[in-house]
Amino acid sequence: MKPQEMGSPAEGCVFCQIAGGRLPSIRVFEDDDFLAFMDIAPLTEGHFLLATRAHYATLLEMPGGLLARALPLAEKLARAALAGLAVPAFNLLQNNGEAAGQAVPHWHLHVIPRRRPGELGLAPGTPADMTRLPLTAEKIRLHLK
Numbered sequence: 001m002k003p004q005e006m007g008s009p010a011e012g013c014v015f016c017q018i019a020g021g022r023l024p025s026i027r028v029f030e031d032d033d034f035l036a037f038m039d040i041a042p043l044t045e046g047h048f049l050l051a052t053r054a055h056y057a058t059l060l061e062m063p064g065g066l067l068a069r070a071l072p073l074a075e076k077l078a079r080a081a082l083a084g085l086a087v088p089a090f091n092l093l094q095n096n097g098e099a100a101g102q103a104v105p106h107w108h109l110h111v112i113p114r115r116r117p118g119e120l121g122l123a124p125g126t127p128a129d130m131t132r133l134p135l136t137a138e139k140i141r142l143h144l145k
């Protein structure tokens with residue numbers, strides 16, 4: 001198998017197949033760079049995905065120009081979901097890497113309409129260990145360029 005070139009279609013990638021029209025999807029938006037389509041296993045009613053047309057495995061591979069467009073586009077789509085579905089709230093969720101629960105390694109952002117707290121069954125965090133928290137923050141700060 002050839003090594004994956006950034007942005008070129010990846011063999012067997014479900015979202016590349018959707019983007020290329022080889023797999024069906026129910027679309028809510030598309031332009032030259034992005035498409036948004038309904039999730040086939042929605043976490044809530046109206047859950048859809050915003051994906052790049054080109055194949056980038058995670059946020060870290062995406063070119064800056066696309067990154068700059070992604071959040072304003074998500075905002076526009078989320079506003080339409082709030083209005084169209086008459087929901088009061090939404091989550092944006094974006095998984096990067098298997099350990100983060102990313103099942104489809106082609107960049108996408110979940111737009112999840114929300115009607116009430118607790119709908120997603122996420123457990124609240126546990127209180128931080130305040131002796132370690134500054135050190136953890138420092139480990140991150142050290143790598144900011």
Ligand code: AMP
Binds near residue numbers: 023025037039101102
């Ligand atoms: P993630 O875990 O962030 O990679 O999420 C992948 C999402 O893609 C899941 O919510 C799946 O339900 C959804 N999904 C997988 N295949 C399809 C498909 N063919 N059409 C629409 N959504 C899909």
Ligand code: ZN
Binds near residue numbers: 016055056105106
């Ligand atoms: Zn892909």
